[in-house]
Amino acid sequence: MYFIFEIAFSSNKNYIANLIRAYAKQEEMEVDVLQTVDKILMTFKEEDENLEKFLLGMENVIPASLFLDKGKHYFADKKPALMPVEKLDLPLNIAPCPSCQKEMFDVSSRRYFYPFTSCTNCGSQHPFLTKYPYIRANTTMKFLVPCKACEEERNSHTLRKDYPLISCIDCGIGLRMLDKDTEHMALNKGDYRQLFKSSAGAIASGKTVLMKTMHGYRKLFNPKTTHEGIKNNGLSTLLITNAANLNEHLMIVEQEFNALLSIERPLLRVATKSEEMKHIYGSSVLAKYPDDGMSMLLAGEGVKHGLDYMAYIECDSTEEADYLVDFDMPINSQKDIKLFINQDTKLFVSGERIVFPAKVQNNKKRISIAHDLACVPIENKSIIDSLEVFDAVETTELYVLDAEEGFENIHSNQHRFEQYQASMMSVLSEHYKVGQKAIGVHFDGTLNFLYYNGKKVINAVPTIAFESDNLWEKISTLREGSDRLVGNYKKAYPEVWERLDNLAGDMDIFEVTAITLGLADESFEGISAEALSFLGKGGLQIDTRVKDNRFDNYAFLTSIMSYQLGDVENNFMCYSIYESFGDYIGELVPQLCDKVGSNIVVLTGETFGNQSLYARIQRTLGQKKPLMSKNFPIGKENAVHGALYL
Ligand SMILES: [Zn+2]
Ligand SMILES: [Zn+2]
Structure with missing residues (x-):
């Protein structure tokens, strides 16, 4: 008889199964660890007393993961054959x-306070890769x-056998901290620790710290304080x-909490709860838990300075700040x-980290390129990764x-090809x-209805093209009485009118809508955030079409403006925008x-x-x-994969 423990796992990434194997080896436990397309199975001998x-x-050794789900x-009698x-x-x-x-x-x-600590199955490895194959050279x-x-360690350690990026404070990457006059180089454990302690202290006392992380430069600060050079803390x-204090500041459900703390550490838009959080960010905030060694060590010291949270903006090395924490290794x-969660559904909305590099099937040995990502055949498989890590093939x-x-x-x-x-x-x-007829909806600022006939994807109901220049002219000639609306709008909202x-002619409909509504975040995100704060029931019908079932941007904007003139609240309007799209x-x-x-x-x-x-x-x-x-x-980043099937 065998005892079998299985956990649902919805990815082909191997690091969780590998960490279990390494743990078993270290504990000298006899277990078969098998990963299939949708689960990880551990098969033990039933009578094992150490089970x-x-x-x-x-x-204690296996991290939470976005991809892990329920276990049983x-x-x-027999070992599973899968x-x-x-x-x-x-x-x-x-x-x-x-x-x-x-x-x-x-x-x-x-590796005490060494931010580049990692092993074969964790950490920031990709930032150091210059080309394939992935070897130290x-x-x-x-x-x-x-x-x-x-x-x-590289010869025998269970977690770091043959690990290409092995390093420690003695042989690894040096750190330094600079202010306007001085520079401190961290040379030993004590210095490394002190550097993060000072950085956290600076942030706690209202200063800004520009820090190079494995995900690029971040300007870090306390969002409760105003800073020179940061226009809007809420962004x-x-x-x-x-x-431990997360629930005090944010209104989050269990799935969101688990996702934030998972080893993948995605960005997640969540609802705010505490007064101080609402004051800074409004109804929702883009949040994350420290995602690399630099941020993690800084956060740990931040807690000791009484900070439950900090804030950062992504920037480059030239950004002005009170202190700079830097290292010389190019990354x-x-x-x-960005992750989206609705009950048990998790979707990657946009981005590269966590998802790429990915190995995919590519029978035609085709190379595809989209959004600086490339799919390139290497030996029997194809890898999708940033264009720059591939040599010419x-x-x-x-x-x-296109x-x-x-x-x-x-x-x-x-x-x-088209997106x-x-x-x-x-x-x-x-x-x-693939090969079966299907209907598609592609909604990325503009809304398009697609038909796949088993061979080719056709844009069956395209959006009427939108150009944001000469907007008033287009609106005033939309239908009878539209010119009156334009006149009334100019009187009621002269600044927005102006x-x-x-x-410029190339703005998308959501940016223009956000400007119309006077939102701080003039983008699709801004409208989403505003919609999240609406807790009532819907019912406001926003015009989404006039001609041939096609979405008409100008009719849509006109509809929003009339409601605005009727004093409809912004959050109700934003909620209704999505509701109307959903109905359409x-x-x-x-x-x-x-x-x-x-x-x-x-x-x-x-x-x-x-x-x-989505709802x-x-x-x-x-x-x-x-x-x-x-x-x-x-969104965008699935195109490099889909192009293999065109
Ligand atoms: Zn590790
Ligand atoms: Zn070393």
Whole structure:
């Protein structure tokens, strides 16, 4: 008899299964660890007396993960025979694992307050990669020679056997802290510790610290204080330092709490709770828990200075600040990932970290390029990663996103494709529906209804093109009486009128809407945030179309302006915007499905990563069980994958 413990795991990333294996090896526990497409199975001998101790101890060494879900256990006569997922061997970019964190806070360790602490299955690895294959000689650490202790670890340590980026304070990357007059170089454990202590102290006392992290430069500060050079504290990202007091400041459900503290550490928009938080950020804030060694050590010292949270803005090395914390190793940072959670659904909205690099199937050996990401065949598989980590390779065909610049005729067999086409194909392939007819909705600032006939994606109901210049002229000629609205609007909101009269031509409808409503965050995010604060029931119908079932941006704006003149509250309006879009989509999609005889519905585009719209779509289209991206972001970044199926 065997005792089997299985946990649902919704990714092909190997680090959790590998950490379990390393732990078993260290504990000399006999267990088979098997990862399949949707779970991790541990098979033990039933009579093993150390079983209970092993399972209890696992909680201390295996981190929480976005991809981990419910577990169960049972007995079986035979070992389960299942297909394992492939080994990846790709550089990670997540937070340090519990064992590595322990070293960072253990004064007897060679890595006490060493922010670059990592092991084979955790930490910031990708920022150091310069090209494939992933070996030390192909990373920016190639000139650092491991000390004797690190060398020994590399030969035998369960967590760091053959680890390309092995280093410690004795042989690793140096840190320095500078203010306007002086520079302090950290040379030993005590210095490293002192550097983070001073930085946290500076932030607590109202100063700004520019810090190089594994995810690029961040200007850190206390958002409760005003600072020169930071126009609006409310537009910063909240860095939670004290998880114990998180519930005091934020209104979050269990799924959100678990996601924030997962080893992947995504960005998440959450509702604010405490008065001080509402005062700074309004109804919601983009939040995260420290995601790399630098932020983590700083946060730890911040707690000692009484800070439950800090804030940061992403910037470059030239940003003005009171202090600078820097290191000389070049890094290659990835765009941070934004996560969306609605009950048990988790979607990557946008970004690269956590998701890429990814290994994918690519039978045609095609190279695809979109948004600075490339899919390149290497041996039998293909890897998707930043363009710059690939050397030039031969290929029979090249697919480049239409909007991508700098790729004019570089290959004799070159094809251009549209974002919506590739996004839809990415989702269809993830759900094994390539070749079957389907209806798609791509909503990324503009709304498009798509039809896939089994061969090609067609834009069946495109949006009427939107140009934001000469806006008033377009609105006043929309329909009878529109010119009167323009006149009334000019009287009631002269400043907004003036701004809208001078817009550049290339702004999207959500930016223009945010300006119309006078939101601080003049973007799609700003409208989403405002919509989140509406707690009532809907009912306001915003005009989304006039001609041929197509979405009309000008009619939409006109509708919002009339409500504005009728004194409708902003949050009610923003909520209604998404509700109206949800109804429009919910009405049109079933009609299109009937017309083409398909029940497969695909949703793509970042706009769907929004609570009000998502909830509305579940109500209007729930029966169709719409398909969305699983392993890739729902918006731009799934195109590089989808292009393999065009
Ligand atoms: Zn580790
Ligand atoms: Zn060392």
